[in-house]
Amino acid sequence: MSLIRTISAVGVLALLTMTLGETDFELYTESHAEPSTSAMSVTCVSPGVVAFSPNVAYTISIPAPTTSAFSASSVTATAALTNAVNGDTNPTVSIGTDAGDDAVVLYHRGPYIKIGGVQCSAATTAKLDAYGDGVDDTAYDVSVQETAVSTYQSDNRADNKASGTPLVAFGTGGSVATSNLSDGSDADTYTNGEISFGGASSGGFRLFNRVVYLQANPDTRGETITWVFTPN
Amino acid sequence: MIRWGIYAVGTLAAILAALFHSPEVDSVQDSEEFSVWARCDPHSQVSVPQQIWVQVTFGSSSTSPTAIATMSSFGSRGLESRSTTPLWGTPQKGWVAFVFEGPPIEGNYYCQTDWGNKRAHLSYVTHPKIKMYLSLDGQPTTQEMDPALQGSRSILSIPPTPGSTTYQAGAGSAAPYWLEVAIPVYDSPSTSTTMYNEFL
Numbered sequence: 001m002s003l004i005r006t007i008s009a010v011g012v013l014a015l016l017t018m019t020l021g022e023t024d025f026e027l028y029t030e031s032h033a034e035p036s037t038s039a040m041s042v043t044c045v046s047p048g049v050v051a052f053s054p055n056v057a058y059t060i061s062i063p064a065p066t067t068s069a070f071s072a073s074s075v076t077a078t079a080a081l082t083n084a085v086n087g088d089t090n091p092t093v094s095i096g097t098d099a100g101d102d103a104v105v106l107y108h109r110g111p112y113i114k115i116g117g118v119q120c121s122a123a124t125t126a127k128l129d130a131y132g133d134g135v136d137d138t139a140y141d142v143s144v145q146e147t148a149v150s151t152y153q154s155d156n157r158a159d160n161k162a163s164g165t166p167l168v169a170f171g172t173g174g175s176v177a178t179s180n181l182s183d184g185s186d187a188d189t190y191t192n193g194e195i196s197f198g199g200a201s202s203g204g205f206r207l208f209n210r211v212v213y214l215q216a217n218p219d220t221r222g223e224t225i226t227w228v229f230t231p232n
Numbered sequence: 233m234i235r236w237g238i239y240a241v242g243t244l245a246a247i248l249a250a251l252f253h254s255p256e257v258d259s260v261q262d263s264e265e266f267s268v269w270a271r272c273d274p275h276s277q278v279s280v281p282q283q284i285w286v287q288v289t290f291g292s293s294s295t296s297p298t299a300i301a302t303m304s305s306f307g308s309r310g311l312e313s314r315s316t317t318p319l320w321g322t323p324q325k326g327w328v329a330f331v332f333e334g335p336p337i338e339g340n341y342y343c344q345t346d347w348g349n350k351r352a353h354l355s356y357v358t359h360p361k362i363k364m365y366l367s368l369d370g371q372p373t374t375q376e377m378d379p380a381l382q383g384s385r386s387i388l389s390i391p392p393t394p395g396s397t398t399y400q401a402g403a404g405s406a407a408p409y410w411l412e413v414a415i416p417v418y419d420s421p422s423t424s425t426t427m428y429n430e431f432l
Contacts, residue, residue: 034278035381035428035429035430036278036279036280036337036428036429036430037280037426037427037428037429038280038281038282038283038284038305038307038335038426038427038428038429039282039283039284039424039426040283040284040286040356040362040364040424040425040426040427041283041284041285041286041422041423041424042285042286042287042288042362042413042415042422042423042424043285043286043287043288043421043422044288044290044415044419044420044421044422045287045288045289045290045421046290046421047289047290047291047292050292052292052294083294084294085294085295086294086295086296087295116292116293116297117290117291117292117297118418119290119297119299119417119418120288120290120417120418120419120420120421121418122418122419123418124418183417183418184325184326190320190321191320191321191325191326191327191417192296192297192320192328192417193290193297193417193418194292194296194297
């Protein structure tokens with residue numbers, strides 16, 4: 001009895017084994033690849049530092065006096081920018097006082113000027129110096145002053161300065177109280193590797209022109225101001 | 233007794249059958265045992281760029297700063313992608329980001345049982361001066377890549393290539409993707425990290 005059962009069990013097992021072998025079903029889980037790596041490097045190519053400033057041309061009209069007393073308020077002037085920076089527009093010119101008996105003062109918000117190309121370095125601030133071309137036209141003076149000031153201040157003249165002893169426009173002891181400007185809080189409000197001055201907001205200043213009443217009609221005078229940006 | 237007699241006769245018959253069975257029958261049984269079956273273990277091969285190099289070149293103009301960034305990938309898989317659209321202030325003030333066409337990555341699968349879409353998990357070793365983002369539409373995104381081999385938010389779905397064991401993603405494939413790379417504007421000239429490409 002037990003022998004027959006054993007033989008029967010062996011037969012069933014053999015049959016099952018043969019069936020498994022022929023069908024060949026083995027289960028595998030889905031394969032996962034090993035992670036592959038890519039070395040990632042970023043190189044910042046440090047650009048050269050470049051400064052931009054516009055040209056400013058003024059047209060001044062001085063009407064013939066109708067009385068013996070000349071009135072500065074009768075003077076009108078306009079300013080036109082060329083090579084404007086950051087899409088700047090022509091500033092509105094105001095007529096100032098304290099010019100003396102023989103001169104008129106024009107002032108307006110400073111045009112945008114800027115230093116670019118300070119990306120990829122630790123420099124985020126700049127100071128600004130200004131000086132003349134060494135040939136001082138005594139009938140035409142240019143000064144850089146704070147935005148809140150409406151009177152001409154001869155101590156802040158730039159056109160009569162030399163490169164070795166410039167007017168410090170922005171910076172410690174500068175004619176404009178604003179100390180070094182930081183990118184991001186400057187006139188363009190972006191942190192983009194450019195530090196801009198000018199306008200009426202952060203980094204703003206006023207550009208004053210004192211013009212002695214000219215003798216010829218018409219007369220043309222000019223000064224060249226060199227701006228020196230120094231990244232910090 | 234009769235039952236034991238039947239058992240004895242049956243057992244004897246079985247033994248005799250085993251001893252005197254026909255050779256032809258054995259031949260048939262042997263031929264059934266010859267079966268050919270192959271074992272094919274599922275495995276895969278993944279090809280990715282061994283090196284990805286991003287070069288950012290800045291410039292100035294009277295209107296606005298300029299920046300051109302080039303992503304070059306080298307190795308078994310390579311591509312060059314350029315971006316002239318800097319995203320200033322991205323992801324935060326003082327940073328700039330660029331969106332690049334993703335370099336090609338490829339996985340070959342063999343003997344798999346599931347031929348549906350695969351998934352590729354892109355992640356990177358986070359770095360204080362590099363941030364990487366995965367974009368699926370070529371637009372800037374705030375979806376930062378997962379930290380290395382963690383998380384599940386930066387995943388690509390890759391359809392199979394018809395008639396092939398290959399799954400491709402990146403430029404020119406059925407699963408394009410874009411890498412957004414951000415760096416600080418003011419920093420040292422070169423930084424590096426590692427990106428992981430994991431096919432799931």
